[in-house]
Amino acid sequence: MSVEAPGDNLPPAPAITVTGLSKRFGDKLVVDGLDMAVPRGSIYGFLGPNGSGKTTTIRMMCGLLTPDAGSGQCLGFDIRTEALKIKEQVGYMTQKFSLYEDLSIRENLDFIARMYQVPGRRERVEAALADLGLSDRKNQLAGTLSGGWKQRMALAACLLHDPKLLLLDEPTAGVDPKARREFWDEIRRLSARGVTVLVSTHYMDEAAQCDFIAYIAYGKKLIDGPAAEIPAMIGLHTWRVDGPDLAKLEVELKDTNGVEQVARFGAVLHVSGTDGPVLEAIAKSHVARGTHHWQEKKAELEEAFIFLMAGAKDNFVAPEARKS
Amino acid sequence: MSGFSAGRFMAVLIKEFIQMRRDRVTFAMIIGVPIMQLILFGYAINSDPKNLPTLVEMADSGPVARAVISGMANSEYFDFIGVVTGIGEGEEALRSGRANFVVVIPPHFERDIIRRQSPSLLLVADASDPTAAAGAVGAMNAIVDVAMREVLIGPLAAAARAPPPFSVIVHRQFNPEGRTSTNIVPGLLAIILSMTMVMITAIAIVREAEKGTMETLIATPVRPIEVMMGKIIPYVLMGYLQTAVFLLAAQQMFAVPFEGSAFAFFVGFNLYLLVNLALGFLISTVARNQMQAMQISFFTLLPTILLSGFMFPFAGMPGWAQTIGTAIPATHFLRLVRKVMLKGAGMADVSGDMMAIAIIMIVIVTAALLRYRQTLD
Numbered sequence: 258m259s260v261e262a263p264g265d266n267l268p269p270a271p272a273i274t275v276t277g278l279s280k281r282f283g284d285k286l287v288v289d290g291l292d293m294a295v296p297r298g299s300i301y302g303f304l305g306p307n308g309s310g311k312t313t314t315i316r317m318m319c320g321l322l323t324p325d326a327g328s329g330q331c332l333g334f335d336i337r338t339e340a341l342k343i344k345e346q347v348g349y350m351t352q353k354f355s356l357y358e359d360l361s362i363r364e365n366l367d368f369i370a371r372m373y374q375v376p377g378r379r380e381r382v383e384a385a386l387a388d389l390g391l392s393d394r395k396n397q398l399a400g401t402l403s404g405g406w407k408q409r410m411a412l413a414a415c416l417l418h419d420p421k422l423l424l425l426d427e428p429t430a431g432v433d434p435k436a437r438r439e440f441w442d443e444i445r446r447l448s449a450r451g452v453t454v455l456v457s458t459h460y461m462d463e464a465a466q467c468d469f470i471a472y473i474a475y476g477k478k479l480i481d482g483p484a485a486e487i488p489a490m491i492g493l494h495t496w497r498v499d500g501p502d503l504a505k506l507e508v509e510l511k512d513t514n515g516v517e518q519v520a521r522f523g524a525v526l527h528v529s530g531t532d533g534p535v536l537e538a539i540a541k542s543h544v545a546r547g548t549h550h551w552q553e554k555k556a557e558l559e560e561a562f563i564f565l566m567a568g569a570k571d572n573f574v575a576p577e578a579r580k581s
Numbered sequence: 582m583s584g585f586s587a588g589r590f591m592a593v594l595i596k597e598f599i600q601m602r603r604d605r606v607t608f609a610m611i612i613g614v615p616i617m618q619l620i621l622f623g624y625a626i627n628s629d630p631k632n633l634p635t636l637v638e639m640a641d642s643g644p645v646a647r648a649v650i651s652g653m654a655n656s657e658y659f660d661f662i663g664v665v666t667g668i669g670e671g672e673e674a675l676r677s678g679r680a681n682f683v684v685v686i687p688p689h690f691e692r693d694i695i696r697r698q699s700p701s702l703l704l705v706a707d708a709s710d711p712t713a714a715a716g717a718v719g720a721m722n723a724i725v726d727v728a729m730r731e732v733l734i735g736p737l738a739a740a741a742r743a744p745p746p747f748s749v750i751v752h753r754q755f756n757p758e759g760r761t762s763t764n765i766v767p768g769l770l771a772i773i774l775s776m777t778m779v780m781i782t783a784i785a786i787v788r789e790a791e792k793g794t795m796e797t798l799i800a801t802p803v804r805p806i807e808v809m810m811g812k813i814i815p816y817v818l819m820g821y822l823q824t825a826v827f828l829l830a831a832q833q834m835f836a837v838p839f840e841g842s843a844f845a846f847f848v849g850f851n852l853y854l855l856v857n858l859a860l861g862f863l864i865s866t867v868a869r870n871q872m873q874a875m876q877i878s879f880f881t882l883l884p885t886i887l888l889s890g891f892m893f894p895f896a897g898m899p900g901w902a903q904t905i906g907t908a909i910p911a912t913h914f915l916r917l918v919r920k921v922m923l924k925g926a927g928m929a930d931v932s933g934d935m936m937a938i939a940i941i942m943i944v945i946v947t948a949a950l951l952r953y954r955q956t957l958d
Contacts, residue, residue: 345802349800351800357596357792360599371588371595372802374586374589
């Protein structure tokens with residue numbers, strides 16, 4: 258990576274650090290005292306339900322919105338005072354397609370390249386069109402493209418100026434699974450080249466692709482850390498249950514004290530709780546009935562997020578309280 | 582603003598031109614509106630109407646009465662469509678709109694004139710539309726006088742009214758034929774420019790916000806001044822094109838003169854164009870979507886048409902309306918255009934109007950810049 262600190266083995270400064278970031282729209286506190294650090298070169302997943310403040314946070318990080326409180330740096334520039342310098346090195350892909358529908362694909366890319374004053378603009382744009390596989394359709398109006406193509410084109414547009422940091426706001430919303438997979442392949446290639454990627458999503462399979470994850474709800478961060486450690490941080494214990502008449506069992510388990518979550522995955526139930534011994538006792542009592550097969554499993558991200566989302570609904574349980 | 586980049590400014594400019602070219606409907610409107618308005622206002626509006634349907638009740642059909650009637654017909658104001666018996670029938674015709682005037686020649690009209698008993702000739706006018714009746718009513722006395730003098734000759738000449746001791750000569754300056762189109766057409770330029778320029782600018786900018794492209798735009802390192810200039814200059818050129826079409830059509834169709842200084846016109850026109858674009862920009866900072874932008878633009882258009890002196894004489898408005906009218910840029914541009922085109926005015930004659938437009942522009946531009954944000958807040 259080119260921007261590493263001159264000091265020999267010091268870890269590079271994070272691409273983004275924010276502390277106490279807050280934003281209010283009218284009476285509504287949309288982002289509330291958010292602390293976050295995005296390590297350089299990582300893929301950082303930003304998760305949370307709709308309206309939890311993900312978009313607002315991303316906009317504050319790249320200088321599109323001014324925070325009401327808090328401070329932060331992005332690529333070494335102050336997010337309050339050096340927005341223009343941040344903009345030059347950041348590629349930002351909006352949630353909604355926001356290139357010009359009445360311009361052709363080539364005209365759109367050319368416009369963006371001019372905006373960033375990309376050297377060798379023509380060649381760069383032609384190369385981007387070739388990479389996209391859109392060279393023969395470059396004069397087609399962007400508005401006539403399908404959702405998947407629009408998304409690929411938007412990604413190509415925000416890569417034209419070789420940004421050091423990519424901010425992707427729900428990039429795969431409304432895109433078919435094949436296009437999503439290809440999109441993530443591209444993200445991993447970029448990450449391998451040293452580009453830092455901050456991506457917001459609410460697809461759990463996408464969360465699993467991230468190196469780090471932060472989960473926010475109601476503008477507050479509930480938890481963050483390396484993706485693999487999230488379930489352990491929550492302290493979730495999970496049992497896998499299969500057997501006949503799962504629907505009835507599901508209802509029964511949901512009313513059982515000590516069971517905090519019952520999630521159905523196809524023909525099995527994942528029964529989770531934060532108190533391991535209590536859950537084990539419940540499991541044993543059910544095993545004694547002999548109707549179902551119970552087996553303890555490692556809690557995965559999937560369970561972790563269902564758990565977080567359920568918790569987010571009944572206001573906040575402080576993340577500390579969860580990490581029992 | 583530091584770091585102005587000609588490259589980025591050109592990028593915005595090129596983009597606007599491409600979008601303008603793709604938006605055929607708007608382009609057609611820019612060219613079509615001036616021509617259509619010219620035809621409608623220029624040909625259709627006449628504030629001195631002729632050939633108004635008139636009924637006559639003749640209780641005396643002697644030569645004097647007939648001379649009055651033919652004098653009225655010759656004036657072209659009155660078009661006799663029939664005879665009524667009794668005033669009731671005449672009033673019914675006025676109410677139903679069949680006639681605009683009823684002339685009542687009283688019994689023994691001729692005899693009473695000869696006897697010098699000053700009989701009354703009644704002209705009943707439908708004054709529900711004062712403008713329609715005014716010209717004809719104003720001409721009536723002169724018509725009767727002329728008719729009297731033609732028919733009462735010889736020994737009867739003394740019965741005709743004596744000529745007044747002095748005569749008033751009215752000299753219609755700048756528009757000797759009193760043609761309505763000569764007055765309306767130059768003023769129309771002010772209205773057309775404010776109609777199209779304000780709305781198109783407001784919509785073009787709000788469209789970026791509404792479609793979400795504004796977010797892409799301000800996520801790039803572009804500076805506000807580059808966006809503002811890149812967006813406004815294409816519309817300045819539009820305004821030039823529109824005005825060229827308008828002036829050509831005005832001259833070809835209505836032979837409206839252009840007596841004054843072309844330079845004064847050019848300076849005033851550019852000022853007025855900028856004021857309208859700035860107003861459009863200001864509206865775009867208030868409106869949330871294209872629909873609202875259009876509505877607010879229309880809202881500003883109404884006082885422009887009614888209080889600027891375009892439709893109704895400015896001097897005839899009450900003080901408060903004149904105060905509002907003075908704050909409207911079209912009021913001053915209208916005066917400037919009429920002075921230059923019809924009265925042969927030069928720079929010195931219109932500097933006051935230019936000053937007024939410039940002051941309004943400073944206020945609007947300040948308000949627009951205060952409201953414009955570089956962020957999405």
